[in-house]
Amino acid sequence: MENTSIAIKTNDLTKRFGKRNAVDAINIEINHGEIFSLLGKNGAGKTTTIKMLCCLLRPSSGSAEIMGYDIRKSPLEIKRIIGVSPQETAIAGHLNTKENLLLIGGVFGLKRGLSIERAKNLMELMELEDRKDQAQKLSGGMQIRLSIAIALMSEPQILFLDEPTLGLDPHARKSVWNYINKLKREKTILLTTHYMEEADSLADHIAIIDNAQIITSGTSAELKHKHESIQSLKISADDISSDILDGLKNKGMEVISTMNSIVINSVELDFYSIINYLQTKNIKIKGIQMQEPTLEEVFLHLTRKEVKNENH
Ligand SMILES: Nc1ncnc2c1ncn2[C@@H]1O[C@H](COP(=O)(O)OP(=O)(O)OP(=O)(O)O)[C@@H](O)[C@H]1O
């Protein structure tokens, strides 16, 4: 039986450019109404994945279904139900904000009245002024908001946002997060970002893609839990000398010290050997606190060059 709660499903989706695998047999499932974030270093394969799912690029092998439609067989049906805000944004620079939106309304064959109404609502939602300036004269952040509004013009069920907050100032980024949150549950959203905080706060599920392959996936909490061995340990104690710090560093640990505490970031923390070591040095430990890794720490650890793929 087909699982109807799934909006996007890929099956060994692969894209090769010459000999290079840009996307290598990835399998992801995205539920209706959820925000799914694809994280990965530059060149990991995020945009290529989105382009295949939007039917802008044909897969070399494997397949994917968007709301039950096969990306290889039904691109027209798929284009009707998706909206895309591409990494390089897709605005017509010589048109103003409203004209850009009306143009897309026209592309989707909306009646003029409906098109004007949607444009007005979207400009309100994205806090875009009805300026007469050409879109190319808008600031980068405004252009991104317009790009998202354009993607929403056809009232798509599925929205692809490829780095929607790239280069935005912290205020603008927070407001884009607000808009995305407003769309949550109504739309299924695939979001790529290099801001871990963004994925952490917005995404229901996260997948990390590295060297064209999905290396881990789950909720943010699951990822942190799954990789809790990279947690850090905070030890409070007086009189932590530089000799002791050096001793820990010599054991291959990354140690940050303050006046009366040390924080040890270690890939594989050997809790007991650390405590034993400090006791042999007659350090009076006042407190010990294990700190869960942040999503950024999980990401940095898993996508380091020397880390082997978890699944392969
Ligand atoms: N049209 C193309 N021809 C050849 N190689 C390509 C093409 N498009 C992408 N690639 C390559 O595919 C790989 C994945 O690129 P992609 O744009 O998907 O990465 P990304 O994860 O989106 O990176 P970024 O974070 O920098 O946006 C890269 O090695 C890239 O150079």
Ligand SMILES: [Mg+2]
């Ligand atoms: Mg990209």
